[in-house]
Structures are given as structure tokens and as C-alpha cells.
Amino acid sequence: MASTKTKTIKVNYLTRVEGEGGLYVKYRGQEVLDVQLQIYEPPRFYESFLRGRKFSEAPDITSRICGICPIAYQMSSMHAMENAVGVTLQGPHRELRRLAYCGEWIESHGLHIFMLHAPDFFGLHSGIELAKQFPDIVNKGLQLKKIGNEIMTLVGGREIHPVNFKVGGFYRSPTKAELLKLKDQLVWGRDVAVEAAHWVSKLNFPNYEEDYEFVSLSHPSEYPINEGRIISNRGLNISMQEYEDHFEEKQVPHSTALQSVIKGRGAYQVGPLARFNLCYDQFSPLVKQVAESINFKPVCNNPFKSIIARTLEVLYCFDESLRIIDNYTPPTEPYLQVPVKSATGQACTEAPRGMIYHRYAVDADGLIEHAKIVPPTSQNQLMIELDLKKFIQPQFHLSKTDLEMQCERMVRNYDPCISCSAHFLKLKLEEDTTS
Amino acid sequence: MRDTNIAIIGIGNLFRSDDAVGIKLAQLIRDQVPNYVSVHTNVQSESDLMDVWKNIDKTILIDAVSSGKKSGTIFRLTQTDLENLDPKELVFRCSTHDFNLLNGIELAKIFNTLPKEITVYGIEVKTTEHGTECSYEVQQAIPVVLQQILSELNLSMNRSFETNLSMIREENNARS
Numbered sequence: 001m002a003s004t005k006t007k008t009i010k011v012n013y014l015t016r017v018e019g020e021g022g023l024y025v026k027y028r029g030q031e032v033l034d035v036q037l038q039i040y041e042p043p044r045f046y047e048s049f050l051r052g053r054k055f056s057e058a059p060d061i062t063s064r065i066c067g068i069c070p071i072a073y074q075m076s077s078m079h080a081m082e083n084a085v086g087v088t089l090q091g092p093h094r095e096l097r098r099l100a101y102c103g104e105w106i107e108s109h110g111l112h113i114f115m116l117h118a119p120d121f122f123g124l125h126s127g128i129e130l131a132k133q134f135p136d137i138v139n140k141g142l143q144l145k146k147i148g149n150e151i152m153t154l155v156g157g158r159e160i161h162p163v164n165f166k167v168g169g170f171y172r173s174p175t176k177a178e179l180l181k182l183k184d185q186l187v188w189g190r191d192v193a194v195e196a197a198h199w200v201s202k203l204n205f206p207n208y209e210e211d212y213e214f215v216s217l218s219h220p221s222e223y224p225i226n227e228g229r230i231i232s233n234r235g236l237n238i239s240m241q242e243y244e245d246h247f248e249e250k251q252v253p254h255s256t257a258l259q260s261v262i263k264g265r266g267a268y269q270v271g272p273l274a275r276f277n278l279c280y281d282q283f284s285p286l287v288k289q290v291a292e293s294i295n296f297k298p299v300c301n302n303p304f305k306s307i308i309a310r311t312l313e314v315l316y317c318f319d320e321s322l323r324i325i326d327n328y329t330p331p332t333e334p335y336l337q338v339p340v341k342s343a344t345g346q347a348c349t350e351a352p353r354g355m356i357y358h359r360y361a362v363d364a365d366g367l368i369e370h371a372k373i374v375p376p377t378s379q380n381q382l383m384i385e386l387d388l389k390k391f392i393q394p395q396f397h398l399s400k401t402d403l404e405m406q407c408e409r410m411v412r413n414y415d416p417c418i419s420c421s422a423h424f425l426k427l428k429l430e431e432d433t434t435s
Numbered sequence: 436m437r438d439t440n441i442a443i444i445g446i447g448n449l450f451r452s453d454d455a456v457g458i459k460l461a462q463l464i465r466d467q468v469p470n471y472v473s474v475h476t477n478v479q480s481e482s483d484l485m486d487v488w489k490n491i492d493k494t495i496l497i498d499a500v501s502s503g504k505k506s507g508t509i510f511r512l513t514q515t516d517l518e519n520l521d522p523k524e525l526v527f528r529c530s531t532h533d534f535n536l537l538n539g540i541e542l543a544k545i546f547n548t549l550p551k552e553i554t555v556y557g558i559e560v561k562t563t564e565h566g567t568e569c570s571y572e573v574q575q576a577i578p579v580v581l582q583q584i585l586s587e588l589n590l591s592m593n594r595s596f597e598t599n600l601s602m603i604r605e606e607n608n609a610r611s
Contacts, residue, residue, distance in 0.1 A: 067479075115481075127481075128538050131545045139546050142482040160479065 006033065011404050021416070023407055024254065025392065032393055035385045037411065039255040050371040055081050055340070055362045056167050062358075062373065063161045066417055068111065071104040071152065072351030073373070074165045076358040079227065081167045083241075084345025084362055087338050092331040093169045094226065096155055099179075099324045100162070101225045101349070102317035103151025106189070107159070108352035109272070109310045109317075110148055112415045113200065114141030117307050120409045121203040137199055140192045144314065147182075147189045151321060154178060169335025179325045186322050193315035194290055200311045201294035206409075208391055209301040212383070213265065214274035217350050223282040223316055224275060224350050231278055232268065233299070240348040243357050249374060260379040267382040270354030271414060273300060276309035284319045287312055303387060303413040310415075340366040351376050353415045377416045384414050441472040441588065442491045442550070444484070446498040446536060453506075453560035453573045457497040460556075460580055468590065484539040485548050493552040495584060498536055499573075500557030507572035509580055510557035517555065554587065556580050574606070 011023040026034040046065055053061060058081060062073035075097060082089065089097065114137070115127030124130050131138040149159040154174055156162025164171050215236065217228035230246075231237050238246055249258035262268050277298045283291070291297060296308050342364040348357050354376030361370040391410050395403060445461025447454045458476045465474040475487050488494060500510055517540060536555070543549040558580065561570035569577070 111480075126538070128541050128545075131542055135545050142485065142542075146482050146486065 009400065009403055009407060011408060023388075023411065025388065025407060027392075027396065030393065030396055032389045035388045036252075036254040037381055037384050037388075037416075039257040039381070043256045047371045047373055050360075050368050053368050055084075055360065055366045055368055056338075058360065058368065058371075059165045059167065060161075060163070063165075065373070065375070067160050068108050068417060069104055069351050069353070070161045071100055071156065071165075072349060072356050073358075074162065075101060075226065075349045076347050076351075076356050076373075077360070078165060078167050079347030079349060080345040080358040080360050081362070082338065082345070083347050084343035084360065085339050085341060087168060087336055089169060089336065092173070092329060093336070095324045095328060096170065096173060096331075097165075098226055099321055100152060100155040100165075102321045102324075103148045103155065105225070105317045105352050106148030106314055106321075107145050107152060108148070108415075109314045110141055110145030112352075113196070113307055113310055113314070114138050114145070117310075117412050117415070118200070118203070120412060121205075121307075123405075137196065141196065144189050144192055144196070147185050148317075150185065151182060154182060166335055168338040169331070169333075171334060173330050173334040175330060176328055179328055183322065183325060186318055186325070190286075190315065190318035190322065193311065193318050194286075197290050197294055197308065197311045197315055200307050201296055203307065205302060205304045206391075207302075208304065210303070210387060210390065212274075212301060213262065213268040214277050215262075215268045215270050215379075216274040216278045216355055217348055218279055219282065221282075223284075223313075223320070224279055226349055227347070230348060230355070232262075233278065234265070236262070240357075241346050243346060243348060243374075244359070244372075247357075247374070247379075249378065255381065257378050257381055258374075259382045260374060261382060267386050268379065269303075269383045269414075270376050270379045271306065272309040272313050272352075272354075273303065273306040274354065275350060276300065276312065283312070283316055284323075286319050287316045290315060303410070306413050306415075340364075353377065353417055354379060375417065377414070380414045380416065384411055384416065387413075439471065439492045440490055442475060442487050442494045443468070443472060443584070444475045444478050444487060444494065444496045446478060446496060448563075450565060450567060451563045452566040453558075453569050454499045454563045455567070456499050456558045456560070456569055456573050456577065459569065460497045460577060460584075463577070463581060464584060467585070468588070472588065481539045481542045485543060485546060488543055488548050488550055491550045494550045494554070495587070496536060496553070496555045497580065497584075498555065498557055499560045499563070501560050501563075504559045505572075506559055506561035506570060507576045508559040509576050509583075510555070510559070511583070512555040512557065514553045517553070556584065 006026060006028045009025040022038040024036040024038055025032065046062065050058060050061060058077040059074040062077045063070040065073045119126055119130045122130065122133065127138065152159045152162055155164065157164035213232050213234045215230065215232045217224035218231040219228035229237060229239055230243060236246065246263055247260055248263055249260050252259055277300060280298045291312055342362065344361045346359040348355050356376055357374040359372040360368055363369050388407055388410050392403060392406060395406055443461055443464060445457040447457040449455045449458055461474050461476045468474065478484055478487060540549065558573055558576050561572050
């Protein structure tokens with residue numbers, strides 16, 4: 001007979017995720033009563049302290065939101081500012097930004113695949129333990145990450161919080177010779193990424209699937225990184241400027257991060273698995289060939305297999321970086337002039353862990369009046385909680401330690417960046433008048 | 436011409452008061468060492484450590500420590516000490532994202548990139564709150580560690596270096 005006693009699982013500090021968060025699960029017998037992904041990283045007030053700053057400062061300020069994915073914030077803020085005043089970057093400017101973003105995807109995915117996520121599939125507690133068992137692939141994985149960092153350094157001036165991006169372009173554009181210096185490493189990295197895709201495809205995946213609504217950008221001629229329309233597998237197809245008509249953020253008491261939902265529908269998933277499922281056709285021929293050889297094709301509804309999608313994206317980024325470098329001709333000027341005027345602009349780009357949305361209102365002097373930033377982890381947060389609820393329900397026969405580990409595994413599928421998503425929490429005090 | 440390459444690595448966060456001590460020490464020593472000694476203050480991950488340690492024979496790491504001992508206490512650990520260390524006993528304060536010094540050393544061992552000789556200087560912190568100034572206790576430890584590292588490298592202080600040290604001492608005296 002099932003126990004009727006209420007029990008809780010508390011993971012006070014989630015490991016192998018970016019930032020500080022915990023997990024709370026309350027259950028009775030075989031029934032899950034409550035699941036909370038508790039993001040207690042302090043609120044960071046970015047949207048507030050952007051107010052009153054010059055529009056041109058947004059990329060350097062928002063870059064500080066994350067040390068792992070600063071370029072996602074820089075790109076989104078620059079694109080939003082450019083959207084506000086009707087400037088569109090094309091040619092080498094656009095290609096250079098895409099190259100820098102490829103660097104960030106390689107760096108961020110590389111860290112997550114080899115140091116944070118893969119240990120879960122062997123019941124190990126750290127990347128170090130994994131390295132002891134698989135020194136060759138982990139060493140190569142760290143080298144991949146390093147190449148990603150080098151791309152970011154070359155285009156962005158430095159790998160963490162790059163300084164070379166500005167609204168309208170770059171402070172300095174690299175020469176062709178400088179980019180070509182990366183070529184040998186990129187060719188090596190591409191080969192290793194193929195090897196890594198085969199390695200991750202052979203991991204032992206839990207048998208779990210969910211009928212997700214996947215959301216990502218979609219571009220007619222390229223895998224979505226910089227821009228595109230927002231689409232989903234349930235018929236969403238809107239411009240980036242329509243984002244707030246279809247998505248809203250809700251505050252929950254247990255988290256300093258707001259939770260995003262699709263209006264009228266609820267939770268959704270962004271990130272590598274969403275992009276893979278929605279935009280597979282835009283992968284390069286090499287990536288498709290490797291995906292077919294490991295028998296990993298859309299649609300995949302198993303979040304644990306996000307590690308395969310992530311690895312294919314690493315491969316794509318090496319391939320795409322080589323394409324950009326081969327075709328690169330430096331721009332005549334490193335940046336375009338951007339007019340100062342009162343305007344509002346929005347943009348979405350694809351951060352490594354999913355779509356990110358920025359909106360800014362700027363006054364006639366170019367000062368920011370209002371800022372709104374929706375990072376990917378806010379968007380995945382509710383889906384993570386729903387997944388946890390469903391995933392652990394049949395597993396209550398496990399020991400508490402094993403249950404905790406299973407819960408953490410599910411969270412890590414999403415590569416949450418908790419530091420990015422911790423926003424200002426609005427407090428509403430309500431007096432309970434019932435007796 | 437020496438045939439030994441040495442890397443000095445200062446680890447920490449410049450904006451978390453005493454956590455910055457490793458970087459501050461490395462910055463002080465940077466201009467005082469010959470060209471076979473490289474000084475690094477931007478090591479933020481295990482792979483950064485591996486990179487720095489390529490072709491390095493001897494390395495000195497300087498980091499803040501939180502072990503419950505008296506603030507400003509100086510630790511000097513050799514490789515043997517590190518191998519026998521209980522990780523729970525001595526926590527090296529390093530960046531977030533799960534990187535810490537002991538993990539870096541462990542990985543380097545696995546990948547065979549660990550220098551032949553490794554020494555870690557740790558300075559017990561008083562506070563790691565937001566701020567750019569080290570506490571008085573940690574400030575006092577700075578010149579002592581500097582002298583120890585120079586002696587370890589058989590280097591003598593140059594004049595500007597001595598001036599630096601006297602300035603630190605004067606500042607400490609003024610604060611005490």
C-alpha cells in the first residue's frame with residue numbers, strides 16, 4: 001500500500017549549472033504535489049540600471065549579465081538598438097557577428113557537453129571523474145571550448161565580456177590574415193566535433209519523452225543564430241517585434257527569475273533541441289550527413305538527447321566559421337553610423353541555451369528610457385518544472401540520493417544559466433483575511 | 436640561459452575584497468621577474484590552466500583560502516601536500532561555474548600537463564564581500580608572501596619592488 005506521508009526532496013544547491021539555484025519537490029506516495037526550480041541568485045536589476053544610460057552603452061552593460069554567453073546579450077541589445085533606428089547590418093559586418101556568435105556557441109556548448117552534462121550519463125558527479133574514464137574525449141572537448149574562446153577573442157577583443165562590439169558594427173574589424181590564422185584549429189575542431197557527435201550518440205538515454213511546444217528563430221537561408229521569425233511546432237510564426245503579443249512573463253514566489261509562457265498555452269522549450277527540431281533543414285550538408293550517420297533526425301522529444309543536438313550545433317558552428325572565414329573580405333569601415341532619435345526597438349537572437357529577447361525604448365538624446373530582457377532560462381524554467389514532475393513520478397522506488405540525482409539530471413538537460421535569468425523580483429504583499 | 440620555465444598564476448576576483456589577493460600579488464610580482472617567468476592573472480577555467488602549463492616546469496599558484504584559520508594566515512603547499520589534502524578542509528576561492536584550483540590540478544594530472552614542480556600559496560581570507568580593498572589582515576600577509584616567492588625563485592628584489600613593499604607596509608602601519 002502506498003504511503004500517505006508527505007515527503008520532500010530538497011536539493012539546496014544545484015551543481016553543474018551556471019549560477020545559484022535549488023530544487024524543491026513535494027510528494028505524497030506516488031503523487032508529486034509540488035515542484036519548484038528555486039532560483040535564489042540575487043536579483044541583478046539590469047533592466048533598471050540600463051535606464052538613463054546611453055543607447056551605445058547597452059552592449060557593454062548587458063554583456064556583464066553572463067560570463068559564459070556575453071555575446072548573446074551584446075548581439076541582442078545591438079540588434080534591438082539598430083532595429084529602433086532602422087539600421088540593418090549586412091555583408092562582412094553581419095558575417096563577423098555570426099562568426100563571434102559561433103565562437104560563443106562552441107565555447108558554451110563545449111563546457112556543457114563535456115564538463116557539465118556528459119558525467120550524468122555515467123552516474124558520475126563531475127567532469128573530473130569523467131576525464132579519468134575518458135581522458136581523450138574530455139581533453140579534446142576542452143580544446144574545442146578553447147577554440148570557441150579564441151574566435152570570441154579574435155572578433156570580440158577578449159573572450160569574456162568582449163569589448164569590440166558596438167551598435168552599428170565593431171570598433172575594429174579583423175583583417176583576413178588574422179581570421180585565417182584560426183583556420184587550422186577550426187578544421188581540427190570540426191573533425192573532433194564529428195567524433196564527439198558519434199560519442200554522445202552512443203550514450204545511454206533515459207526513456208522519456210514529452211509533447212513539447214518547441215520555439216526558436218527561423219531563417220530562410222541559414223541555421224538560426226542572429227535573426228529570423230519566431231516559430232513553433234504548434235503554428236506560431238511571428239516577427240521578433242510581435243514577441244510580447246504572444247509571450248508573457250510571470251512572477252513566481254520561489255524564484256528570482258520570471259517564468260515565461262506563451263499566452264493562452266503555457267510552457268514551451270527553447271534551446272538546441274528546439275532549434276534542431278524546427279530548423280534541421282538549415283544545417284550544412286556535413287552536419288546533416290553526420291546526423292544521419294548517427295541516426296539522429298527530427299523530431300526528437302527526449303530532452304536528455306539535447307546533448308546530441310548541442311554537439312551537432314558545435315559541429316555546425318565549426319563548419320559555419322570556416323565558411324565565413326573563407327569568404328571574408330573586411331568591411332570598408334568597421335561600423336555604420338547610427339542616428340540618434342527617439343525610438344523603440346526589439347530583437348531576438350539565439351543564445352547557446354535558447355532564444356533571447358531584448359526591447360529598448362530610447363529618447364531623443366539617445367538615453368535608454370526602458371529595457372526589457374528575457375533570457376532563455378526564464379523561458380525554459382516552467383518547462384523544467386513540468387518535466388521534473390512527470391519524470392520523477394514513476395521513480396519514487398529509488399533512494400532519496402538517486403532521486404535527487406535524477407532530478408538534477410533533468411535540470412541539466414536544459415543547460416540553465418541561472419545567473420542570466422535572475423531578475424528583479426517584484427514583491428506583492430497580500431494579507432490573508434480568512435480565519 | 437635557464438632551461439626551466441616558470442609560471443606564476445594569481446587567482447581570484449578583483450571585486451570581492453580578500454578574494455583578490457592572488458591577483459594582487461601576481462600583479463605586484465609581474466614587473467620584477469625575468470623573462471623565463473611568466474605571470475598570469477586571467478586564469479578562469481581548467482582549460483586556461485592547461486594552456487598556461489604547456490611547457491612549464493615549475494608553477495606557483497597564489498589564491499585566497501577559506502579554512503576557518505586566522506585571517507591572513509599563509510599556507511604553502513607542495514604537490515605532496517595537495518595530494519594528501521582533504522578538499523573539505525581547505526577551500527580555495529575561485530570563480531563560479533564549478534572551477535576550482537584543485538579540480539584544475541586534478542585535470543592536469545589526468546592529461547599529463549601538470550608541471551614537474553607545483554607550489555600553492557594560499558592566504559586565509561577575512562571577507563569576500565563586494566569591494567576592491569583587501570582586509571587589513573590580508574594586506575599584512577602580502578609583503579610576506581612576496582618575499583617568500585622571490586626567495587623561492589632565487590630572485591632578489593629590485594629597487595622599485597622594494598618601494599612597492601615599503602608602501603604596503605606604510606599603508607598597513609597607518610591602518611593599524
